[in-house]
Amino acid sequence: MKMRSLPTLLVLPAAAALVLSGCATGASGSTDSTDGGAISVVTSTNVYGDIATTVGGDLVDVTSIISDPSQDPHSYEADARTQLAVSKADVVVENGGGYDSFVDTMVDASGTDATVINAVDVSGLDPEAGHDDHADEATDAASDDATADADADADEHDDHDHAAFNEHVFYSLPSMAKLATALADEFGRVDTANADTFTANAEAFGTKIADLEAQAASIKTAHDGDPVAYTEPVPGYLFDAMGLVNVTPEAFSEAIEEGDDVSPAVLNDTLKLFTDGKVDLLAYNEQTSSPETEQVEKAATDAGVAIVPVTELLPEGEDYVAWQQSNIDAISAALGE
Template identity: 45%
Template sequence: MTRRILAPVVLGAASVLALAGCAGASPSAQSSTDAPDTITVVASTDVYGSIAEAVGGDFVDVQSIITSPTQDPHEYEASAQDQLTLKNAGLIIENGAGYDAFMESLREASGSTAPVITAVEFNHDYPGAEDHDHEETPAPGESADTHDHAEGDGHDHIDGFNEHVWYDPHTVEHVAEDIAEHLGELAPDHAADFTANAEAFVEQIAGLEDSLGEIEATDAGAKVFVTEPVPVYLVEAAGLDNATPNEFSEAVEEGQDVPPATLLESLQLIDSGEVKVMIVNPQTGGAETTQVEDEAKAKNIPVIEFTETLPEGQTYISWMQSNIMALSDALTA
């Protein structure tokens, strides 16, 4: 079974010396007199990188730390090159809530003072989210860590909270708007472009929500089994019922063995004929997920895959639309 253990950032002495040799002011502190042609945006995964590209357009250079659909962000082990990448950031985008904890370690190691957007803080279920100030931005040269964050600080895993917020269209809307606001402060001459791009992106999100509404109109209340919580926000937005025993999906997410009684309960649920679709995450799994997946296929229950990062050649919008279409097709199969 894949173990979802957050690995620390390990930097060799030679790497640290090499980074120390990069003299001069950090590019994070971009002054009005020597502002670059593009703003370097560093995202923890290509999911947020794609959103930043949509908002920033030609005025940003987006670098995503994790781009492989086979890489589990929970287990990612950052490198010296990642540290240098973050050191050069003008804006940083992370998920938060322990999902990409390596970003916090990288910020501390690199000494970056770039403003940080933490996506979970825009989710309505996040503790203290109502207190989050979407307009808060560190002053030039000031570390983002000196600002107050919502309860939980966006970094630690929170029991009972689903950190996979990029599957929640409403959260992504706010993230896009905040990216535009931050970019506009870093490059005021292009603020109107960033705002227009964000508005166009939000319109596309509205299209996704319309598609989810169509599923709800025909299949509201249909039971879905998810091997872990990755797609739950999208499932709920479609008006579907996540029937998975909590102990099952939580164990898989944490890289632990599913308790035998929970596995039995899950298999009985699948055998009951109540489950209409199963959604699996191909980036994680183990013997228990294989067992329930095999059981679903034996019962002719459609099994579809939702990943945590972008498939090759996809944008955030095209990827989510593909997921929604796959869900809709599965429900009518």
């Protein structure tokens, strides 16, 4: 079974991109930093685009490949404009961990010598290790009657990349602070005259992230061990920081994320979390839905369980810090803070 990831893109050969260069420009009108212009940055999503802009300010020209929250990532195809932006980039930012492997494909096809910054690598999180909300004891503690079918199905997938690692590192607050520092270092290498500005911007971003972390820690003080559920592990790292324990059958969330069918037994186990009053909230990925997730959402609604919508892209008009503040506020409200 293949990990569900962001879209496989239609990548133009490098030669084709070069032919188009006479009649097309980068998606953000990027310029060559070696000629004294802004540093050209291409990011896989607007989450990383916003952080790059926060660190670089007017000294960077950022193109985010996927930026519209209403876009369906699974049907997205790159065009000549995007491929050309990659070919001209000084810096490329990807999530990594199998989430946006199309970026590597585009970089290879473009022949660019851009520096590629991988957020998973920068985070220091181990792709070979699991994260707390997938621990077997968490499921046992919150759902004593979690069925053997669900457990067997989860065991069957233990050797899959997704089961071993939550690639949604953009919900890991300390990881994004590290990313900002890595961006400042790279921008300062490309534009040495403004290195201090990049460093100061990254530090200011880090201060805001520290405030968000403090809020998450406060929630943990009051709700450590509280059982929660999600349709996909998008907010997993934020839940970990809050001490919240995901009890969703792994076979369910994995199938939803990978676009696979959910077995009736696993779906039944998931629905019982709500009908039996075993969870305090449901995090629902607004960007993807299926008949199974709609049934789960209805079960939560019928049971009076708070539903917290989450996304993988920045909502329109919000920056990274405001986005995560909204997530923290929504979770806090759902928990009755």
